Each structure stands twice: as C-alpha cells, then as structure tokens.
Amino acid sequence: MLAILDYKAGNQTSVQRALNKLGIPNVITSDPEELSKATGIIFPGVGAAGQAMDELTSGGLDALLKDLVAQKKPLLGICVGCQILLDYSEENDTKALSVIPGECRLFNPSWVDYEGIPIRVPHMGWNQIDLKQDCVLFKDIDPEAYFYFVHSYYPAPEEKFIIGETTYGRPFCSIHGREGLWAVQFHPEKSGTPGLKMISNFYNYCKEVKDA
Amino acid sequence: MLSKRVIPCLDVRNGVLTKGVKFENNVDIGDPVETAKRYYEQGADEIVFYDITASSEGRGIFLDVVERVASEIFIPFSVGGGINSVEDMRAVLMAGAEKVSVNSGAVKNPDIISQGAAAFGSQCIVLGMDVKRVEKSEQIPSGFEVVINGGRKFMGLDALEWAKTCEALGAGEICLNSIDADGTKDGYDLELTKLIATSVTVPVIASGGAGHPDHMVEAVTEGRATAALIASIVHYGEYTIPELKEHMASKGVKTRSTW
Numbered sequence: 001m002l003a004i005l006d007y008k009a010g011n012q013t014s015v016q017r018a019l020n021k022l023g024i025p026n027v028i029t030s031d032p033e034e035l036s037k038a039t040g041i042i043f044p045g046v047g048a049a050g051q052a053m054d055e056l057t058s059g060g061l062d063a064l065l066k067d068l069v070a071q072k073k074p075l076l077g078i079c080v081g082c083q084i085l086l087d088y089s090e091e092n093d094t095k096a097l098s099v100i101p102g103e104c105r106l107f108n109p110s111w112v113d114y115e116g117i118p119i120r121v122p123h124m125g126w127n128q129i130d131l132k133q134d135c136v137l138f139k140d141i142d143p144e145a146y147f148y149f150v151h152s153y154y155p156a157p158e159e160k161f162i163i164g165e166t167t168y169g170r171p172f173c174s175i176h177g178r179e180g181l182w183a184v185q186f187h188p189e190k191s192g193t194p195g196l197k198m199i200s201n202f203y204n205y206c207k208e209v210k211d212a
Numbered sequence: 213m214l215s216k217r218v219i220p221c222l223d224v225r226n227g228v229l230t231k232g233v234k235f236e237n238n239v240d241i242g243d244p245v246e247t248a249k250r251y252y253e254q255g256a257d258e259i260v261f262y263d264i265t266a267s268s269e270g271r272g273i274f275l276d277v278v279e280r281v282a283s284e285i286f287i288p289f290s291v292g293g294g295i296n297s298v299e300d301m302r303a304v305l306m307a308g309a310e311k312v313s314v315n316s317g318a319v320k321n322p323d324i325i326s327q328g329a330a331a332f333g334s335q336c337i338v339l340g341m342d343v344k345r346v347e348k349s350e351q352i353p354s355g356f357e358v359v360i361n362g363g364r365k366f367m368g369l370d371a372l373e374w375a376k377t378c379e380a381l382g383a384g385e386i387c388l389n390s391i392d393a394d395g396t397k398d399g400y401d402l403e404l405t406k407l408i409a410t411s412v413t414v415p416v417i418a419s420g421g422a423g424h425p426d427h428m429v430e431a432v433t434e435g436r437a438t439a440a441l442i443a444s445i446v447h448y449g450e451y452t453i454p455e456l457k458e459h460m461a462s463k464g465v466k467t468r469s470t471w
Contacts, residue, residue: 047333
C-alpha cells in the first residue's frame with residue numbers, strides 16, 4: 001500500500017489515478033498511523049511553496065514527514081513536494097523541511113535557450129533527464145525519455161544529492177535525493193508511459209525494502 | 213532541451229466531439245474520450261478540451277467526460293468553455309483536468325484570473341483569447357481585437373494589452389486563437405502569434421489555421437509560440453500526430469520523439 005500524503009496543496013487525485021491505472025493499492029491520507037504503515041509515501045504538490053509549507057506545519061505533518069524519512073520510509077516527492085524537501089525556497093521566502101540540504105531558486109529569464117531566445121518562465125512542457133547517478137527509478141526507462149515539467153522555481157541541492165539534470169537555459173537539478181528518498185521536479189503522473197513506469201519502479205522498490 | 217508541444221484541441225458539445233469552421237456549422241465527429249485516448253497513445257503532448265455546450269444539463273455530461281478522460285490519459289489536459297467563476301474552475305480541476313482555460317469569463321470579470329491563480333496556482337490558469345483583425349485605431353492600436361461569444365461579440369479590447377494585463381493578473385499560459393484563421397487550414401496568423409509571444413514571458417500556444425505540418429513549424433519558429441494547437445488536420449485523419457512530429461523534427465524543431 002502506498003500512501004499519498006493528503007495536504008491542501010497537493011495534486012493527490014492525479015497521482016491516485018495513475019496508481020489506480022497501475023493497479024497499485026493506495027490511500028490518500030494524513031493519518032500518522034496510516035502513513036507509518038504504508039510501504040512508501042508519495043508527497044505530491046502543486047501551487048506555491050509558502051502555501052504548501054503552511055498547510056504542512058498547521059497539520060503537524062512537517063515533523064511527521066521528517067520522522068518517517070529518518071526511519072527510512074521510502075518517499076517520492078513530486079514538484080513542490082520535491083522543492084520543499086530542501087532547506088529553503090525563494091518562492092514566498094519559505095523556510096522548508098530541511099530533509100535534503102539545498103535551496104530552491106527562481107529561473108532567471110535572462111538565460112537563453114538553445115535558439116538564443118530568452119527562456120520563458122514557467123518552464124512548461126516536455127524535457128529530458130541527464131542522469132548523474134544510477135537510480136532504480138529509471139530502471140527499464142529509455143534514457144532519451146521525456147517528462148512533463150511545469151514550474152518557475154528549480155531545486156539546487158548540495159551537489160552529492162543531484163541524481164539527474166535537465167537543461168532549460170542552463171542545466172538544473174531535476175531529480176535529487178538518495179536511495180529511498182527521491183525528489184522529482186517533473187510530474188511522473190502526467191508523463192505518459194515513462195512516468196507510469198517510474199511510479200511502478202518506486203512501488204517495486206518499496207515492496208523490496210519491506211520484504212527485506 | 214524543452215521540446216515544442218503538439219496539442220490537439222477537442223470541441224465537445226453535449227458530450228460529443230464536434231468541429232466547426234469559424235465557430236459555426238458544427239458537425240459531430242466522434243467520442244471525446246476515445247479520441248483523447250487515441251491521441252495520447254499517438255504521442256500528443258497535451259490535450260485541450262472546449263465545452264461548447266450551452267445548457268447546464270450538457271455541463272454535467274461534460275464533467276463526466278473530463279473524469280473519464282482523466283482515468284485514461286496520463287498527460288496534462290486543459291478544459292475551457294463556460295468558466296465564469298472560481299467554483300467553475302474547481303469543478304473541472306477536481307474532475308481531473310490539469311489546467312483550466314478562461315476566455316469570455318475573464319473578459320467579463322478579469323479578477324477571476326487572479327482569484328484562480330491564488331487558489332490553484334498560475335500554472336493551471338490558461339488565458340484563452342479569441343482575436344480578430346481590425347483596423348488600427350486609438351482603442352485598438354495593435355489592430356487585433358479580443359472577441360467573445362464564439363467570435364461574434366467585439367469587446368473594444370486590444371489583444372496585446374489584454375495579454376499583458378492577464379499575464380500580470382497571474383495567467384500562466386496563453387492560448388491564442390485567431391478567428392480569421394480558424395478552420396481555414398491556411399496557416400496560423402503568424403503576425404498575431406509573434407506579437408503576443410514576444411510581448412509576454414509566459415508560454416503561448418498558437419491556435420487556428422493549421423492545415424499542413426509546415427504551419428506548425430512556422431508557429432514555433434517565426435511565430436515564437438512554444439506549442440501548436442491542431443484540430444481538423446488530425447481529426448479527419450489527414451495526418452497522424454507522429455507524422456506531424458516527424459515533419460517538425462525534419463525541419464529542425466525539437467519535439468518529444470519517444471513516449
């Protein structure tokens with residue numbers, strides 16, 4: 001059973017539809033007991049970092065999430081859920097969860113793309129990932145595969161936590177973390193077949209950890 | 213590198229896929245859920261739905277279509293048509309749409325954009341603009357005027373000013389439709405597309421007039437759009453989406469080539 005963290009700033013239903021399509025048992029919840037029992041947690045998010053942190057802290061979910069990560073509960077953060085695992089976000093000047101060292105910064109519209117044209121903000125659409133480290137989430141996924149992004153801020157974690165980079169004007173970190181704690185800037189639940197495969201890889205990892 | 217998006221547009225009336233020319237003479241051409249699924253499997257980068265139903269009964273049928281689509285396709289899709297309040301936005305987003313497109317509703321009440329952006333984030337608020345060429349005047353200095361009600365009602369709004377206003381209010385993307393080009397298959401209005409795309413920093417989707425894959429290439433190069441909306445060119449089977457993408461790639465346009 002995967003738990004999809006329920007807080008007001010998420011896109012829980014999109015993630016749930018993807019899990020249902022894959023036949024992965026799941027629950028949308030903020031209940032500490034259910035979260036502790038789950039084989040893994042998906043931490044979704046859309047909208048703004050400030051609002052997301054407010055929702056988390058007002059429900060005491062910030063401390064719970066940190067505890068679960070400390071207990072090595074597998075976790076997949078998506079989009080804003082990926083950004084606020086860091087120490088800080090420039091968006092709304094937000095102090096974040098500090099699960100992974102680093103911060104989240106605004107794209108600079110003076111950067112130019114491969115055509116020499118200034119980048120548009122938000123970074124919206126399909127882009128690729130250049131893996132810097134092996135990652136089980138990418139098992140059996142074409143290295144050329146595209147994923148769907150929509151964001152104005154990008155994660156900038158400490159270098160050793162960078163798993164993959166994407167180029168938009170310049171390379172930025174699009175997946176960070178460590179084994180069992182992954183944070184992806186793109187939306188696997190909206191990235192077609194490669195995205196669904198990634199979610200299924202995460203679930204398989206969670207099951208292996210639980211059975212080990 | 214970010215790829216240019218190819219986005220089929222599905223007009224839905226009473227739950228059925230339909231297509232007209234210049235917003236008139238609509239004919240029913242199929243089931244929207246099946247069609248969306250086929251385009252998803254063929255590599256569409258996103259899908260746009262417009263509900264052109266007038267009745268509230270039709271509205272309920274449409275929300276049901278949205279929910280069924282959301283369970284079948286795993287790429288983003290936006291929904292527009294009849295969005296006049298934050299509650300209307302919430303209904304389609306809860307039904308599973310990624311983005312919501314406001315058009316007439318924003319002209320009547322621009323605050324709906326800022327309210328929607330505050331409630332759901334700019335990334336899901338798309339400004340839909342229907343634009344017609346007019347003589348340049350003091351009121352319409354760009355020579356492009358915003359029209360509503362399916363292209364029938366002129367609003368005295370300059371399209372360029374309107375695009376900038378809505379970007380400032382929090383629209384995260386602009387879907388720019390030329391009424392003059394819509395359904396003609398003679399190509400997008402490149403002058404209009406470039407004018408708006410180079411005046412805002414949010415992504416602009418070119419819409420109206422695609423009849424040949426070269427038109428799509430022009431939209432994202434000369435027109436500076438980041439995406440090309442298509443309808444007839446795929447609905448009637450003249451081209452498949454992979455054919456369109458291959459053609460664009462052969463002209464040096466970066467497209468999503470595997471899915």
